[in-house]
Amino acid sequence: GPVRVLVFGGSLRADSLNGRLAALVARLVERTGAAVELAHMRDFTMPVYDGDVETAEGLPPGALALRERIEACDAFVISAPEYNASVSGVLKNAIDWVSRVRPQPFKDKHALLASASPSMVGGNRGLWALRVPLEHLGTRVYPDMFSLAKAHEGFTESGDLSDSALQERLADTAASFVRLVEADTRYVCLQRR
Numbered sequence: 096g097p098v099r100v101l102v103f104g105g106s107l108r109a110d111s112l113n114g115r116l117a118a119l120v121a122r123l124v125e126r127t128g129a130a131v132e133l134a135h136m137r138d139f140t141m142p143v144y145d146g147d148v149e150t151a152e153g154l155p156p157g158a159l160a161l162r163e164r165i166e167a168c169d170a171f172v173i174s175a176p177e178y179n180a181s182v183s184g185v186l187k188n189a190i191d192w193v194s195r196v197r198p199q200p201f202k203d204k205h206a207l208l209a210s211a212s213p214s215m216v217g218g219n220r221g222l223w224a225l226r227v228p229l230e231h232l233g234t235r236v237y238p239d240m241f242s243l244a245k246a247h248e249g250f251t252e253s254g255d256l257s258d259s260a261l262q263e264r265l266a267d268t269a270a271s272f273v274r275l276v277e278a279d280t281r282y283v284c285l286q287r288r
């Protein structure tokens with residue numbers, strides 16, 4: 096079957112710019128023939144990690160929900176906000192909770208990272224910070240990343256990018272990413288035979 100790609104924005108805000116970028120990436124990934132699931136970070140709301148809570152109760156429901164979605168996909172796309180030149184606490188906390196599961200859900204998944212920000216750099220520094228925990232956990236983070244600068248004025252009403260050349264670049268990145276995931280997934284299947 097087609098490769099399964101989970102796409103979600105990393106911000107809890109209803110009107111999140113990263114949520115908008117995630118919705119666009121989901122459409123572009125779908126065009127490549129992949130099976131896409133779009134999620135919202137609010138589906139994965141969870142308390143701040145506490146080892147005592149983990150010992151007493153295990154993972155909270157929001158973390159279990161994210162764990163299930165990660166386990167069910169071959170690849171995921173996160174559109175992540177940049178907070179203070181780094182990854183947001185919300186996302187890092189979610190990664191920390193889910194990383195406690197065995198077998199560890201992030202291992203050997205593919206990830207494409209994107210960001211949107213009203214700033215001129217588009218939140219790109221946050222993506223370099225987001226790579227660190229994901230790569231540590233064995234996720235194959237795609238080398239190319241996509242950052243949308245001035246994102247508050249970057250979208251048309253239909254949810255496309257106002258800059259059509261930029262949207263073409265995003266579509267190309269999404270397509271190349273899916274091709275890599277497809278090739279790797281086929282290779283793993285052959286090895287398991």
Ligand code: FNR
Pocket residue numbers: 104106107108110111112113114176177178179180181211212213214217218
């Ligand atoms: C920000 N923002 C921000 N933007 C940026 O480009 N670089 C940064 O370092 C920061 N730092 C930062 C810290 C905190 C605590 C907040 C709340 C915000 C602005 C941020 O990019 C903006 O709020 C985006 O709209 C957040 O993404 P969503 O929620 O629209 O997806």
